[in-house]
Amino acid sequence: GQSLEQPSEVTAVEGAIVQINCTYQTSGFYGLSWYQQHDGGAPTFLSYNALDGLEETGRFSSFLSRSDSYGYLLLQELQMKDSASYFCAVPYTGRRALTFGSGTRLQVQP
Amino acid sequence: DTAVSQTPKYLVTQMGNDKSIKCEQNLGHDTMYWYKQDSKKFLKIMFSYNNKELIINETVPNRFSPKSPDKAHLNLHINSLELGDSAVYFCASSLQGPTDTQYFGPGTRLTVL
Numbered sequence: 001g002q003s004l005e006q007p008s009e010v011t012a013v014e015g016a017i018v019q020i021n022c023t024y025q026t027s028g029f030y031g032l033s034w035y036q037q038h039d040g041g042a043p044t045f046l047s048y049n050a051l052d053g054l055e056e057t058g059r060f061s062s063f064l065s066r067s068d069s070y071g072y073l074l075l076q077e078l079q080m081k082d083s084a085s086y087f088c089a090v091p092y093t094g095r096r097a098l099t100f101g102s103g104t105r106l107q108v109q110p
Numbered sequence: 111d112t113a114v115s116q117t118p119k120y121l122v123t124q125m126g127n128d129k130s131i132k133c134e135q136n137l138g139h140d141t142m143y144w145y146k147q148d149s150k151k152f153l154k155i156m157f158s159y160n161n162k163e164l165i166i167n168e169t170v171p172n173r174f175s176p177k178s179p180d181k182a183h184l185n186l187h188i189n190s191l192e193l194g195d196s197a198v199y200f201c202a203s204s205l206q207g208p209t210d211t212q213y214f215g216p217g218t219r220l221t222v223l
Contacts, residue, residue: 030209042200043153050209073126085151091208096165097143097155098208106149 002026004101011107012078020073020104023089030091032055032064033073033098040085046073046086075106083108111178113137114200116215131186133201133217141165142184143202143212144176152199159184160206191222195209 002016002022012018024032031050035043049055049064049071075082085105089098114135123129135142144156158166162178173189184201201215 035212037151042216044214045211048209048211087153089208091157092158093167096141096160096207097158097168098212099155100153103151103153104177 001105002092004088005091006088006101009107010104011109013069013109014080015051016078017074017076018078020086020088020106022071022073022101024033024069024071024088024090024101026069026099029044029066029069032062033089034062034073035087035089035100036084037087040109042070043087048072067081068077078108080108080110101108114201114203114213114215116199116218118218120219120221122223125191125193127191128187128189129191129201129220130188131201131220133171133184133186133215135201135203135215137205137213138176138182138191139203139205139213140181141206141208142178142181142208143204144184144186145200145214147199147200147217156199156217157184157192158187159194164201172184188220191220193222196220196222 006022034046034047038044048060059076064071085103088101129213141160147153157176159178198217202212206211
């Protein structure tokens with residue numbers, strides 16, 4: 001089976017840096033993805049890591065350590081609009097869909 | 111131009127009724143999905159289709175029947191609705207498999223009374 005663990009909630013202030021961790025258990029690893037979902041909205045893709053290391057896309061970065069079955073999403077220069085839920089995800093058994101973590105709700109305060 | 115669209119956006123209905131949700135993608139993707147998101151925001155795969163062929167049917171009651179008339183469309187029909195079916199249903203598509211970026215529709219919020 002597959003499982004992903006991430007914190008349920010994180011709070012930070014505008015301008016700060018926040019890290020959202022994700023640990024996973026999966027048979028066969030094909031990469032770790034991150035999705036953002038605002039309240040009432042649809043999940044939208046943020047990043048994908050197939051190899052160890054840090055991937056940077058603007059204010060967002062994602063890190064993967066396959067040996068530790070661990071990854072994180074790093075959000076810098078937080079803005080109010082970053083308040084949302086963040087999901088890590090791995091390909092499902094047979095690589096035909098995604099298994100999502102339970103989501104981390106990020107609240108950015110002024 | 112909308113990439114993945116779903117109709118309706120909201121659906122309120124009585125227990126026991128039958129309802130359908132339609133999904134269309136104009137991205138030329140080969141794979142489409144239905145996900146269910148419950149009140150705790152847990153997002154779970156229900157079905158996956160690749161080029162109109164059912165790939166995943168994930169322990170979903172028989173009351174749920176997906177249909178893919180062509181690779182741009184994936185509809186979901188639900189028979190004999192139950193209270194526990196209340197959730198947000200998301201359609202998604204990707205170029206091929208899940209390592210490709212998944213594009214989600216806006217969701218259909220189903221409320222069963």
